[in-house]
Amino acid sequence: xxxxxxxxxxxxxxxxxxxxxxxxxxxxxxxxxxxxxxxxxxxxxxxxxxxxxxxxxxxxxxxxxxxxxxxxxxxxxxxxxxxxxxxxxxxxxxxxxxxxxxxxxxxxxxxxxxxxxxxxxxxxxxxxxxxxxxxxxxxxxxxxxxxxxxxxxxxxxxxxxxxxxxxxxxxxxxxxxxxxxxxxxxxxxxxxxxxxxxxxxxxxxxxxxxxxxxxxxxxxxxxxxxxxxxxxxxxxxxxxxxxxxxxxxxxxxxxxxxxxxxxxxxxxxxxxxxxxxxxxxxxxxxxxxxxxxxxxxxxxxxxxxxxxxxxxxxxxxxxxxxxxxxxxxxxxxxxxxxxxxxxxxxxxxxxxxxxxxxxxxxxxxxxxxxxxxxxxxxxxxxxxxxxxxxxxxxxxxxxxxxxxxxxxxxxxx
Amino acid sequence: xxxxxxxxxxxxxxxxxxxxxxxxxxxxxxxxxxxxxxxxxxxxxxxxxxxxxxxxxxxxxxxxxxxxxxxxxxxxxxxxxxxxxxxxxxxxxxxxxxxxxxxxxxxxxxxxxxxxxxxxxxxxxxxxxxxxxxxxxxxxxxxxxxxxxxxxxxxxxxxxxxxxxxxxxxxxxxxxxxxxxxxxxxxxxxxxxxxxxxxxxxxxxxxxxxxxxxxxxxxxxxxxxxxxxxxxxxxxxxxxxxxxxxxxxxxxxxxxxxxxxxxxxxxxxxxxxxxxxxxxxxxxxxxxxxxxxxxxxxxxxxxxxxxxxxxxxxxxxxxxxxxxxxxxxxxxxxxxxxxxxxxxxxxxxxxxxxxxxxxxxxxxxxxxxxxxxxxxxxxxxxxxxxxxxxxxxxxxxxxxxxxxxxxxxxxxx
Numbered sequence: 001x002x003x004x005x006x007x008x009x010x011x012x013x014x015x016x017x018x019x020x021x022x023x024x025x026x027x028x029x030x031x032x033x034x035x036x037x038x039x040x041x042x043x044x045x046x047x048x049x050x051x052x053x054x055x056x057x058x059x060x061x062x063x064x065x066x067x068x069x070x071x072x073x074x075x076x077x078x079x080x081x082x083x084x085x086x087x088x089x090x091x092x093x094x095x096x097x098x099x100x101x102x103x104x105x106x107x108x109x110x111x112x113x114x115x116x117x118x119x120x121x122x123x124x125x126x127x128x129x130x131x132x133x134x135x136x137x138x139x140x141x142x143x144x145x146x147x148x149x150x151x152x153x154x155x156x157x158x159x160x161x162x163x164x165x166x167x168x169x170x171x172x173x174x175x176x177x178x179x180x181x182x183x184x185x186x187x188x189x190x191x192x193x194x195x196x197x198x199x200x201x202x203x204x205x206x207x208x209x210x211x212x213x214x215x216x217x218x219x220x221x222x223x224x225x226x227x228x229x230x231x232x233x234x235x236x237x238x239x240x241x242x243x244x245x246x247x248x249x250x251x252x253x254x255x256x257x258x259x260x261x262x263x264x265x266x267x268x269x270x271x272x273x274x275x276x277x278x279x280x281x282x283x284x285x286x287x288x289x290x291x292x293x294x295x296x297x298x299x300x301x302x303x304x305x306x307x308x309x310x311x312x313x314x315x316x317x318x319x320x321x322x323x324x325x326x327x328x329x330x331x332x333x334x335x336x337x338x339x340x341x342x343x344x345x346x347x348x349x350x351x352x353x354x355x356x357x358x359x360x361x362x363x364x365x366x367x368x369x370x371x372x373x374x375x376x377x378x379x380x381x382x383x384x385x386x387x388x389x390x391x392x393x394x395x396x397x398x399x400x401x402x403x404x405x406x407x408x409x410x411x412x413x
Numbered sequence: 414x415x416x417x418x419x420x421x422x423x424x425x426x427x428x429x430x431x432x433x434x435x436x437x438x439x440x441x442x443x444x445x446x447x448x449x450x451x452x453x454x455x456x457x458x459x460x461x462x463x464x465x466x467x468x469x470x471x472x473x474x475x476x477x478x479x480x481x482x483x484x485x486x487x488x489x490x491x492x493x494x495x496x497x498x499x500x501x502x503x504x505x506x507x508x509x510x511x512x513x514x515x516x517x518x519x520x521x522x523x524x525x526x527x528x529x530x531x532x533x534x535x536x537x538x539x540x541x542x543x544x545x546x547x548x549x550x551x552x553x554x555x556x557x558x559x560x561x562x563x564x565x566x567x568x569x570x571x572x573x574x575x576x577x578x579x580x581x582x583x584x585x586x587x588x589x590x591x592x593x594x595x596x597x598x599x600x601x602x603x604x605x606x607x608x609x610x611x612x613x614x615x616x617x618x619x620x621x622x623x624x625x626x627x628x629x630x631x632x633x634x635x636x637x638x639x640x641x642x643x644x645x646x647x648x649x650x651x652x653x654x655x656x657x658x659x660x661x662x663x664x665x666x667x668x669x670x671x672x673x674x675x676x677x678x679x680x681x682x683x684x685x686x687x688x689x690x691x692x693x694x695x696x697x698x699x700x701x702x703x704x705x706x707x708x709x710x711x712x713x714x715x716x717x718x719x720x721x722x723x724x725x726x727x728x729x730x731x732x733x734x735x736x737x738x739x740x741x742x743x744x745x746x747x748x749x750x751x752x753x754x755x756x757x758x759x760x761x762x763x764x765x766x767x768x769x770x771x772x773x774x775x776x777x778x779x780x781x782x783x784x785x786x787x788x789x790x791x792x793x794x795x796x797x798x799x800x801x802x803x804x805x806x807x808x809x810x811x812x813x814x815x816x817x818x819x820x821x822x823x824x825x826x
Contacts, residue, residue: 009445011436012624015428018450023424032422033457035450037431044446051464211425275695275716281702282688282695285716289694292770292806300716302726303688303698309713309756313726343722357705393705 001032002048004067004076005151006039017065017149017156024160028168029176029224030061040073046083053144060144061173066151068133070112076148077136081120084140088118094125098132126163131155137167179231180222181253182211183242186406188249190217197242206238215399248413251406258405259287259294265412266297266347271376273408274343275301276314276335276350278326279369284351284401299343304335314338327352327364329382332372336382340374347411348374349404355396356389365389369400373407383407414445415461417480417489418564419452430478430562430569437573441581442589442637443474453479453486459496466557473557474586479564481546483525489561490549494533497553501531507538511545539576544568550580592644593635594666595624596655599819601662603630610655619651628812661826664819671818672700672707678825679710679760684789686821687756688714689727689748689763691739692782697764697814712756717748727751740765740777742795745785749795753787760824761787762817768809769802778802782813786820796820 001021007013018035025032034055038048045067052062067076081088095117102109116133119125126135126147133155135148147164149156168174185193190212194201197219200208206223221238225231243250252261266273275284281303288298302313307326310316316334324330335350353369360366366389372382387399414434420426431448438445447468451461458480465475480489494501508530515522529546532538539548539560546568548561560577562569581587598606603625607614610632613621619636634651638644656663665674679686688697694716701711715726720739723729729747737743748763766782773779779802785795800812 008431009435009448010439011432011434014432018421019424019427021424022422026423033452033454034461035422035448037448039446041446048447277695277698279702280699281707281711282690282698282714282716283702285690285695285718286693286699286810289692289696289718289768289810290807292768294694295718298694299719300722301695302715303695303713305698305702305708306712306756313755342726343719355702355705394703397699397702 001035001063001065002045002052003035003037003065003151004040004045005037005065006041006073008037008066009039017151017153020153020157021063021065021160024165027178027180028165028174029178030168030173040067040075042075042079042082045075045079049080049083061168062144062146064146064148065156066149068116068135068148068150070110070116070132077119080138080140080146080148084120086120086122086140089121090114091117091119091125094119094134097134101132126159128155128159129162130158135159137164176224176226177228177231178222178224179228179235180220181235181239183219183221183239183250184252184256185217185219185246185249186215186251186258186402186409188217188246193217193219193246193249196245200238200242206234208238208242215395215402248410251409257287257290258402258409259291262405262409262412263288263291263294263297265409269412271346271412272297272299273347273349274299274339274345275404276339276348276372277301277303278305278310278335278350278352279355280351280397280401280404281305283397284349284404287401287405299345301339301343301348310335310338313342315341325364327354327368327370329370329372329384332370332382333374333380334372336372336374337380346376347408348372349408350374351400351404353385353396353400354389355393355400357393360389367396369396369403371400371404371407373404373411375411414448414476414478415458415465416448416450416478416564417453417458418450418478419454419486421450421479422452430564430566433566433570434476434478434573437578440591440593441578441587442591443581443586453488455488455492455495458488458492462493462496474581475557475559477559477561478569479562481529481548481561481563483523483529483545490532493551493553493559493561497533499533499535499553502534503527504530504532504538507532507547510547514545539572541568541572542575543571548572550577589637589639590641590644591635591637592641592648593633594648594652596632596634596652596663597665597669598630598632598659598662599628599664599671599815599822601630601659606630606632606659606662610658613651613655619647621651621655628808628815661823664822670700670703671815671822672704675818675822675825676701676704676707676710678822682825684759684825685710685712686760686762687712687752687758688817689752689761689785690714690716691718691723691748691763691765692768693764693810693814693817694718696810697762697817700814700818712758714752714756714761723748723751726755728754738777740767740781740783742783742785742797745783745795746787746793747785749785749787750793759789760821761785762821763787764813764817766798766809766813767802768806768813770806773802780809782809782816784813784817784820786817786824788824 067074099109123136123138128134133150138146194210206221211218223231223234304310314335315338336348340348350372356366367387369385374380387396480487512522536549536551541547546563551559607623624631636644636647717723728751749761753761763785769779780800782798787793800809
């Protein structure tokens with residue numbers, strides 16, 4: 001993989017294209033040994049390509065990102081044509097397509113874009129459905145295939161999926177299929193999870209590997225097989241075994257989020273929820289409404305950042321605030337009950353805590369959070385958490401909102 | 414820069430270390446031409462290092478990240494020692510330090526960590542204040558300096574700042590200083606901004622370059638000078654000129670956010686704000702409360718996702734909802750007024766819109782958003798936006814919340 005762009009060498013952008021293509025290659029079972037980043041400099045690009053083309057291996061695929069734009073510093077195509085001694089040829093159909101894309105946006109094509117219709121002789125067009133810069137698929141000599149993509153991630157990904165992957169499959173690059181499934185857990189650390197599923201971690205195909213990110217633990221089950229169906233059949237019993245072992249700690253898989261899982265459960269039960277938020281300031285409501293269609297079960301809520309709002313709208317008792325403080329189990333419970341009554345929902349969730357960096361004390365450190373939950377039965381409960389305050393305000397707020405969703409999920413189950 | 418790690422080639426992690434070091438090198442004025450990612454494989458690591466050491470240039474610095482851990486697949490140090498023919502030497506002080514770090518966490522050092530105290534003969538220790546894996550600074554031959562860092566970003570960054578940068582400065586690698594300032598704009602496109610400040614974009618030192626991200630346009634002013642003070646003195650008139658030209662469209666610089674700027678203005682005026690959110694579901698409140706200390710001016714608000722909440726709590730007229738629909742100027746205005754009255758604040762902001770992907774119509778497409786603003790005077794106004802619905806629900810919601818903050822900012826000014 002060769003990523004071209006001076007902006008990468010200056011650190012102006014993060015090379016997320018490299019991660020995307022690396023994941024895709026891994027999933028297709030195509031071994032991938034080197035990534036190089038080089039600036040928009042023809043001599044250095046040629047040096048990198050020469051080296052990559054000479055590295056040992058029977059069949060070689062070089063993936064390029066970047067440098068396909070219309071400006072004079074976008075040099076990838078010219079440089080490759082020059083290196084492999086192929087003339088550039090203007091493609092009339094490409095030129096028409098580029099002009100049409102400008103027309104569709106009510107603009108005239110600037111003359112500089114004309115060069116995007118120039119490709120090395122013998123190269124196939126790798127169509128760009130979203131932008132003006134086409135890529136190429138080109139074998140300038142036997143056992144060497146070059147593919148170029150623009151640096152814009154959205155365009156690159158569409159071109160990869162729509163044209164590059166089918167091409168690689170058709171040409172026999174993809175002989176096995178690797179299928180992965182990510183199981184997601186909340187309320188258990190990565191190390192505790194790894195300990196409980198230890199026998200699974202030492203097995204071969206499927207492999208099971210633990211990960212952690214943003215407060216959640218994950219297990220990736222990966223299998224290499226001849227077909228997707230065969231892979232899924234091998235994953236299924238492993239997943240079932242892990243789920244049986246971990247019970248409610250496993251909240252979902254792949255694209256599931258705590259908010260989507262809670263939403264599905266509420267839809268199934270035809271129940272509704274409201275929120276009352278202090279330290280998260282709206283973050284819990286935002287998570288719930290990340291899900292399209294959440295209006296079927298989420299009515300809304302009260303952001304009670306100031307204590308007067310807790311008293312006036314949520315009917316938290318002023319005396320309780322005075323004696324117990326805003327960050328207390330009883331205030332969390334009164335907030336949840338207040339939201340349930342005010343919004344006429346089946347459930348209500350509340351959050352009150354110390355997000356920091358200020359406001360902590362020995363008794364109530366930064367990271368101390370209470371979550372309240374009012375249930376359809378009228379019962380109200382609360383949960384105490386101490387998140388790692390040293391990890392910062394965002395961390396405490398994010399974990400608070402996610403833990404509130406998890407409390408509702410477990411109660412719905 | 415050579416980043417070692419099979420997990421990078423599998424796409425398991427994003428190579429944020431490369432961006433960090435690239436930005437740092439740019440800021441120090443050290444030219445940086447290549448980045449290579451290679452797996453935990455001694456032969457391939459040696460091939461990459463040999464190549465990098467042979468590339469032309471008078472003085473060469475190779476920065477390594479990754480492969481310093483205690484497990485058998487962490488091979489960076491052994492591989493470098495082998496390549497340059499230096500024996501590995503155990504450092505008793507390092508070993509004691511690693512053992513002490515385990516003891517401090519109430520653990521015994523596993524035998525595998527012992528190898529982290531082995532460094533090539535002649536290499537300096539690059540201390541790791543946060544983790545167990547030390548790095549090295551090593552000149553195995555004239556005009557070639559190697560520095561190794563662990564892959565953990567937090568540890569790598571601390572080692573870079575505390576030891577590597579002072580070392581580079583002391584050895585004359587850093588001869589000039591590059592200082593940058595990022596001016597931030599809202600309510601103007603990158604291309605319109607670039608047009609208006611065109612004369613600045615063509616000048617040399619300081620250079621001015623336009624950027625765009627997440628709905629905002631930015632201008633980076635960069636200058637190379639002998640000292641930070643000299644650099645700032647050159648930036649100052651350019652910044653003043655651009656600000657005079659762009660007026661209120663420039664909302665801040667560097668780490669400023671719309672929420673922090675609005676917060677500062679409210680603090681200066683000793684005024685307060687509340688929110689009433691429909692399609693953003695709490696996202697505006699969350700942005701306001703991202704700022705530590707926001708309780709001084711943000712009281713809270715109502716998440717009115719369901720129309721009943723708009724009517725019952727915010728006193729939006731049911732007849733208006735019926736005739737105009739929830740996504741209309743009048744509903745935005747009534748929501749803002751309702752929040753201001755209910756929470757007794759000086760200002761109130763409201764948002765109602767169609768975040769999508771469903772719910773759009775020819776009259777009211779996905780991306781149509783009304784923002785309401787109730788002012789201390791009692792006046793209520795609204796603003797109509799059509800964000801690009803095809804860019805997705807998150808985009809519409811994020812731009813809605815930020816545009817609401819911008820509306821308040823401009824009114825405060």
